[in-house]
Amino acid sequence: MSEPQIIGCEADGCPVLESGRCLEGFERPAECPHATTSASQGEQKSEVESGHAPDPEESPDVEESESNQSAIELGGGESLTLSQADRLSNRYGGRVVLVAGEFQSGKTTLVAELYGRFLKGSYSGWSFAGSDCLRALDGRYHGTRENSGLTHPDVPRTEDEEMRLVDLRLQQGGKRLPLMLTDIRGELFDGIVEGGPVASLVPLATRADQLVVLIDGKQIASDFKRSVTLAWSKQLIGGLTEAGGVGAGTPTAIVLSKADLVDDEHSQWFAEEAIGLQRLALERGCGPTEIFTVAARPDTSPHEPIDLPPLFNWLTSESTDKAEIRVNDKIEGRSFWRWSAK
Amino acid sequence: MSEAFVDENFGRWMRSVTIVDDEERLGVLKAASEAAEKDLVGRELAVVMAAYGRMDEAILGWLGAHLRAIDDSFVAEGKEEMLKVLAAVAVLGRIVSSEEPDATLCALAVSSADFSGMDAVIAELPQTARSRLVEIGRAVRETQVPAASSYLVKVPPQRKEVNEAGEATGIGQALTDIYSVGQAIKKLATMVDSSVRPALARQLALEEEIEMLWWVISDVDETNVPWSERSGLGRAVAGAVELAVRTRILPEPPSAHALLDKLLGKEAAKERSLAEFATEAAAQKINSLAGQEHALLPIASAYEAINKFATDDDENTWQNAMQNQLKVDPQLKHSLLGGSLQLYRELQIVRLLGE
Numbered sequence A: 001m002s003e004p005q006i007i008g009c010e011a012d013g014c015p016v017l018e019s020g021r022c023l024e025g026f027e028r029p030a031e032c033p034h035a036t037t038s039a040s041q042g043e044q045k046s047e048v049e050s051g052h053a054p055d056p057e058e059s060p061d062v063e064e065s066e067s068n069q070s071a072i073e074l075g076g077g078e079s080l081t082l083s084q085a086d087r088l089s090n091r092y093g094g095r096v097v098l099v100a101g102e103f104q105s106g107k108t109t110l111v112a113e114l115y116g117r118f119l120k121g122s123y124s125g126w127s128f129a130g131s132d133c134l135r136a137l138d139g140r141y142h143g144t145r146e147n148s149g150l151t152h153p154d155v156p157r158t159e160d161e162e163m164r165l166v167d168l169r170l171q172q173g174g175k176r177l178p179l180m181l182t183d184i185r186g187e188l189f190d191g192i193v194e195g196g197p198v199a200s201l202v203p204l205a206t207r208a209d210q211l212v213v214l215i216d217g218k219q220i221a222s223d224f225k226r227s228v229t230l231a232w233s234k235q236l237i238g239g240l241t242e243a244g245g246v247g248a249g250t251p252t253a254i255v256l257s258k259a260d261l262v263d264d265e266h267s268q269w270f271a272e273e274a275i276g277l278q279r280l281a282l283e284r285g286c287g288p289t290e291i292f293t294v295a296a297r298p299d300t301s302p303h304e305p306i307d308l309p310p311l312f313n314w315l316t317s318e319s320t321d322k323a324e325i326r327v328n329d330k331i332e333g334r335s336f337w338r339w340s341a342k
Numbered sequence B: 001m002s003e004a005f006v007d008e009n010f011g012r013w014m015r016s017v018t019i020v021d022d023e024e025r026l027g028v029l030k031a032a033s034e035a036a037e038k039d040l041v042g043r044e045l046a047v048v049m050a051a052y053g054r055m056d057e058a059i060l061g062w063l064g065a066h067l068r069a070i071d072d073s074f075v076a077e078g079k080e081e082m083l084k085v086l087a088a089v090a091v092l093g094r095i096v097s098s099e100e101p102d103a104t105l106c107a108l109a110v111s112s113a114d115f116s117g118m119d120a121v122i123a124e125l126p127q128t129a130r131s132r133l134v135e136i137g138r139a140v141r142e143t144q145v146p147a148a149s150s151y152l153v154k155v156p157p158q159r160k161e162v163n164e165a166g167e168a169t170g171i172g173q174a175l176t177d178i179y180s181v182g183q184a185i186k187k188l189a190t191m192v193d194s195s196v197r198p199a200l201a202r203q204l205a206l207e208e209e210i211e212m213l214w215w216v217i218s219d220v221d222e223t224n225v226p227w228s229e230r231s232g233l234g235r236a237v238a239g240a241v242e243l244a245v246r247t248r249i250l251p252e253p254p255s256a257h258a259l260l261d262k263l264l265g266k267e268a269a270k271e272r273s274l275a276e277f278a279t280e281a282a283a284q285k286i287n288s289l290a291g292q293e294h295a296l297l298p299i300a301s302a303y304e305a306i307n308k309f310a311t312d313d314d315e316n317t318w319q320n321a322m323q324n325q326l327k328v329d330p331q332l333k334h335s336l337l338g339g340s341l342q343l344y345r346e347l348q349i350v351r352l353l354g355e
Helices: A038-049 A062-070 A082-092 A107-120 A134-142 A186-193 A203-207 A226-240 A264-283 A308-315 B003-015 B023-037 B044-051 B057-070 B080-097 B101-115 B125-139 B171-217 B232-246 B256-269 B274-283 B298-309 B316-326 B336-354
Strands: A006-009 A035-037 A095-101 A127-130 A165-172 A175-182 A210-216 A252-257 A289-293 A338-341 B142-145 B271-273 B333-335
Touching: A082 A165, A082 A175, A082 B080, A095 A107, A095 A186, A095 A203, A095 A226, A107 A134, A107 A165, A107 A210, A107 A252, A107 A308, A134 A165, A186 A226, A210 A226, A210 A264, A210 A308, A226 A264, A252 A264, A252 A308, A264 A289, A289 A308, B003 B023, B003 B080, B023 B057, B023 B080, B044 B057, B044 B080, B044 B101, B057 B080, B080 B101, B080 B125, B101 B125, B101 B336, B142 B171, B171 B232, B171 B256, B232 B256, B232 B274, B232 B336, B256 B336, B271 B274, B271 B336, B274 B298, B274 B336, B298 B316, B298 B336, B333 B336
Parallel strands: A095 A175, A095 A210, A210 A252, A252 A289, A338 B142
Antiparallel strands: A006 A035, A127 A165, A165 A175, B271 B333
16 A cells, blocks of 8 residues: 655644655654645545535534634633643743742732833843743733823732743743743632641642742731731741642742832841741751842832842742762872773 | 662653653653663764754654654654753763763763853753763773682692502593593683783773873974974864874773873963864864864864865854854863863764764
């Protein structure tokens, strides 16, 4: 039986038509699931001619199909589910940054403003290299911009029940950094603080390459609320580092958000207390733990972030997660021929 | 360092290209990387390039085929980064588990990639290759010989025609003695036979060692030009070539670094660009570098580019060609020792590719 002729391939960039070689490595390209052969095309054609039309009950409604033709849904661009993020990481890699904090502590704002830096070009030596979540990022950032029509910058609340991530791929020279920032509702972290198992509430915790613990500056600025917030943060660090949570050695950032709302006295107070949080994180097994203060989206015009670069540099710093290998290249005695008796 | 190192770290390496924990998938990926590791011969440079983030279609298809052999639903498209990590694991696994030429070639190629300023997708790959190059260089020069005691044979004592009791030695006794002597001779012959190969290997290693040691203390090079009259760059290039000629066993001995360092002396730490190394090599007419064009042979490729494109008035065209085609920066600076060692390694790679 002769080899069916290849007349097309759905795989992007496949050279089968030019060179006869299959991108997937099939020795017989006709066996590739992406290939369109003369035989398969002929089967489809004969089905139509013989009247074997698809079941009318399964056919789309005519009116519906006509109305669909007027609007082309491009799809995509939303935040990623875990399985979508997994597929994307197969293609680009993924450095997962778990952004943890209570409700309205500024988690989504931070992610939105990080994205927003790249709307103006490169930032801190890094350039934007792509995202499959542009719609999600833009939607989160849009409320902060003048052309949103809002009188004050605002970021939509995270509504998703699921674990979701947004990917922000960066590059610096030939180096690529595929950041995947979590976008998780604050209520889930409340559950952890209340003693719920991190493994089931935030299953992504175990995959985190970096941990950001956001502490709401607006709460810290209040004499009545700051102690409660601090206690909550301690519980959060404790809960996230339980079994099934953030892995040992995970670099951690303790970040005071909305720092523009915190006066000097309260900043000083926080700086002293944050050292305790840092110590706690290290005792709980976190990796190198640093303290930052950020105002990702200050209330006062022009609403440009304050003190974002140090945190950004921390996010983009090279991973130290690698095995120690000793190279024994010292000349110890005779380094040429040796013999031993067996 | 052994295969256990790969087993212990495989999950962590795959973590960088997956989000969801999936033990079954991990098993498939591990099995495929092990199969690929055993199938590296003939594609070592291409797989090392993939391990450094520059995967070509052929390697994409090759890795895809190995994965499909285990999971026939696997599709390579859209999994480029994962496949690069798998390529790196295959290279690393081969380097730690073997002393065969393909493992040596991989280790040398990794060293070249570092020199060219490329970044490995697995952070441990460069250090592992450096470590193993030293270990393999030692191991291939070690000779095992049978212990002296294994040459000991027992032969029966010589009998007299008539023993002390006045009994004559019978034919049966004589035959027994002959049999024992025969067994002893057979054993001795086997031991001598098995000593010949180690003796030859020992001789080869000794000759190489003596050649290199005399060479490094000599005041003149092979053309009888005093080393002191050569520039640092000239010594670096000529030294690498002459050491390569004296390297009878691949890969290099662990002391290669020290030998070149001794030759270069105080100049060893001075820096020159890749372009300068290649220009000096062209001036010295190192024919063994000719015909190469690969990012993992940066000095040889620059040498080839100079021969093709450089003129007295134009130093830029060949550099632009190299940057555009191979993505290697000819202006990247290296110490004289680093450049000399790189040239020495490229000559080893060229030799291994030709074998």
